[in-house]
Amino acid sequence: MVALVLDANYYRDAETLEKRVRLQGKCQLAELPSAGVSWETDDNGFVIKASSKQMQMEYRYDDQGYPLGKTTKSNDKTLSVSATPSTDPIKKLDYTAVTLLNNQRVGNVKQSCEYDSHANPVDCQLIIVDEGVKPAVERVYTIKNTIDYY
Template sequence: MVSAVLAGCDDAPAPDAFTPEMASFSNEFDFDPLRGPVKDFSQTLMNEEDKVALRVTGTLSKEGCFETLDFHDVESNTGASLVLNANFYLDSMTQEKRVKLQGKCQLAELSGTGLVYETDDKGFVVAARNSDAEIRYRYDSEGYPLGRTAKSKDKELSVEATVSSDAHKKHDYTAETTLNGEVVGRANQSCRYDSHFNPVSCELVMTDVSVTPNKVQKFTIKNIINYY
């Protein structure tokens, strides 16, 4: 019986890989990437006072293209609301062109900044640059974003994540942020997952080690995900 159970586990389907669009957008716009046929989602970051600090919502086509993407940093009162229109994402309020696309729905250029994106042969955004800065993006073998390094004239800011060895729990990770080679921050996240191995809720601890004593912030991330 034990061998039969083990054989059944071996035959279980592997989790879906992360698509180039989902991985690239999440890497650029700072939200947790999702697997599978996602129709729409919301991710809400709650602080220790149970107040909303950050909210991201999105809708996707059956092909996996973002049709809308809305993100709002409540604490700094910044954000954007994007809607797909042909080869651009427009500001949903002003209808101004914000993001130019390459192919069907991958990042090509960020309007107003001169930031141009580069993709690899699998379609993942691996670099972006303008006259002032260069950014390099990293992913693991399943397409999960592992971080990025941004270089400007005299600064190099890098985020490097180490994910769980369990392929079903990619959102369980530790991460380290460095500025010019010195560690300035650390993060640790652990999650509960749904049947698509996407996070339902997560606990995130962020530590600012650039100050003494270190500043520790704890957050809860609540996700609502609907599938096709």
């Protein structure tokens, strides 16, 4: 186990004083120097970019912070996930998403939920289709949430 101590914008190894984690702003993750990974956040604190020597990632959100997608570039490959949420603002967990590898469709996802009177999802069906294999493989999952209000 490694003990870390906070020193300005870094968490350092308590024994060696090696900089392990660089922070930005209000203790937001900025970099893992030993792994060569760094992050950038927007004014709302959402990660919008991540990078290392091997890859660069960009994240997209709507005005309320709902994730709309991610693009990862590594060498000559680009993996992109684009999500489209429901137009009903209280059903944001109802969405479809498409995954592209080098602009070729390799998968899609659809989730639809039943919501309680507080607009929380209580029963969702998630369908994931892997189009990168022939024939395409479809997996169906059920997600149930129990919420007790008091």
